[in-house]
Amino acid sequence: MGGIGGSSMTLLEKIMMHLYRLAIVGLLILSSGYAASYPIGYVPTNVTFQRVYAVRIGNLQGSAFTIDVDNKQYLVTARHLFRDNSTSQNISIFFDTAWANIQVKLVVPLVDSFDVAVLAPPFQLSPTADLITTIDKIVIGQEMFFLGFPSMLRSIDKGLVNRGYPLAFVKKAVLSAIGLGRFGNKMLYLDGHNNPGFSGGPVVFWNQGYNKQCIAGVISGFRGERLLKPDNTRTLVPTDSLFGNSGIILATPIDVALDMITRNPIGAKIAK
Numbered sequence: 001m002g003g004i005g006g007s008s009m010t011l012l013e014k015i016m017m018h019l020y021r022l023a024i025v026g027l028l029i030l031s032s033g034y035a036a037s038y039p040i041g042y043v044p045t046n047v048t049f050q051r052v053y054a055v056r057i058g059n060l061q062g063s064a065f066t067i068d069v070d071n072k073q074y075l076v077t078a079r080h081l082f083r084d085n086s087t088s089q090n091i092s093i094f095f096d097t098a099w100a101n102i103q104v105k106l107v108v109p110l111v112d113s114f115d116v117a118v119l120a121p122p123f124q125l126s127p128t129a130d131l132i133t134t135i136d137k138i139v140i141g142q143e144m145f146f147l148g149f150p151s152m153l154r155s156i157d158k159g160l161v162n163r164g165y166p167l168a169f170v171k172k173a174v175l176s177a178i179g180l181g182r183f184g185n186k187m188l189y190l191d192g193h194n195n196p197g198f199s200g201g202p203v204v205f206w207n208q209g210y211n212k213q214c215i216a217g218v219i220s221g222f223r224g225e226r227l228l229k230p231d232n233t234r235t236l237v238p239t240d241s242l243f244g245n246s247g248i249i250l251a252t253p254i255d256v257a258l259d260m261i262t263r264n265p266i267g268a269k270i271a272k
Contacts, residue, residue, distance in 0.1 A: 048204055048213065049161055051126045052168040054094040054149040055200065057081045063148030063168065063201035064093075064119075066126045067133050067215065069258065072267030073126070075104065075119040076218055076257050077200030082117060085110045089119065094152075096164045107267075108260045113183040115220040116252050117200075118260045124268045126163075133254045135178075135188070135216045137209030144173045144190060146219050146249070148201030168201070173249055175205070181250070187220075190249035194222040203251045217251035 055064045055077060064077035082089070087106055092099040104119040147168040154166035161167050173192030181187040188203065203217040231237050261267070 048131070048147060048202070048215075049167060050163065051129070051131075052147045052162075052201060053125070054152060054154070054166055054168075055081070056092040056094075056099060057089070058083055061149070061152060061197060062199040063197065063219070065147070065200075065202040065215070066121075067254075067257065068128050068131070068270060069133075069261050069267065070265060071270050072265060073121065073124050073128075073270050074107065074257070074261055074267040075121050075125065076202075076254075077117050077119070078218060078220060079110050079112075079115045079117045080220070081200060082110055091119070093125075094149075094166055105266065107264045113185060114252060114256050115250075116218050116256045116260070118257050120266045121268050124270055128270050130212070132207065132210055132212050132214040133258060134207070134210075134214055135253050135255065137207050138175065138178075138205065138214075138216055139208070140175050140177060142175055142205060144175055144203055144205040144216070145170055146173060146190070146192070146194070146198060146201055146203045146251070147171075148198035148219060150195035150197040152197065169198075171198075173203075176248070185256075186253055188217045188251040188253060189223075190251060191247060192249050193247055194219065194249045203254075215254050217253050218257065220250040220252055223248040223250060 051066045053064045053075075055062055060081045062078055062081045064075050066073050066075055085106070089104050089106060090101055091104055092101050094100075102122060104121050107118040107120055110117055147170050149166065150169055153169055155169075157167045171192060171194075173190035175188065176191045177189040179187055179189055190203070198219045199221060201219045202215045203219060205214055205216050206212075207214040229237065229239050
C-alpha cells in the first residue's frame with residue numbers, strides 16, 4: 001500500500017485519523033434534524049456521500065462505492081474501467097488531496113456481459129450504514145439520483161463530510177424504463193445527463209415500500225445518438241461519425257453485484 005505524496009503515513013493510518021471527523025459530522029447532521037426524516041428529494045449525506053469514491057484504474061478515471069453484505073464490505077464500480085482480468089488489481093483512490101494506491105481482489109472474474117466489477121478491499125473503507133441495495137419496489141417514473149466525479153470535479157468541503165475523501169457530485173434523473181441491454185441482461189434506463197467520470201457510481205432512490213434510501217444500480221454510461229446537420233436542401237440528416245449524448249443513462253441493476261458477492265463472499269470484515 002503506497003503512501004500519499006511525501007508523507008510517511010499510510011492510507012489506513014490517514015483513514016483512521018479522519019474517522020475522528022466522522023463523529024463531529026454525525027453530531028452536526030443529527031443536531032440539524034436532517035437525519036430524523038429524509039426528504040424524498042434529497043440524498044441523505046451521512047448514508048450515501050460517505051460511501052462514494054473517485055478511483056483511477058490504469059489511465060481511466062471513474063467512480064466507485066461501498067456496499068455492506070453479511071458484515072463484509074465491498075467496493076463496486078464499472079467493469080469497463082479495467083483492461084485485464086487479473087485476480088489481484090492495483091487501483092488508486094483519491095484521498096487527502098492525492099491519489100493513494102491500494103491492492104484489491106476481484107470477487108469474481110470480469111465478464112463483458114455485465115458492466116460491473118466487485119472488489120474486495122484490504123480493509124474497511126467506509127462506516128457501516130443502514131442502506132438497502134435493491135431494485136425491489138422501484139417505480140417507473142420516480143425521481144432518482146446518481147453520484148460520482150465527472151472529470152474529477154468535486155465539492156470543496158476539504159474532506160470534512162467524507163472523512164478526507166472528496167465529496168461527489170450529485171445529479172438527478174428519472175427512471176424511464178427497465179429493459180434489456182445489448183447482451184440481453186436487465187438494465188435501468190434513466191432520463192438525465194451523464195458525464196464521463198460518473199461510470200461506476202451508484203444510482204440512489206427513496207424506496208416508498210421500505211421507507212428507506214436504496215442503491216438500485218451502477219452507472220455504466222449513456223446511450224449515444226447521431227448528431228444532425230443540414231444538407232444542401234437544409235434538411236437535417238444524421239452525420240456519419242459524430243455522436244452526442246441522447247440523455248438516456250444506462251445503469252446495471254445492483255442485483256448483479258449482489259450475485260457476484262454471493263458466489264465469493266471475500267469482502268473486508270466490518271469492524272464493530
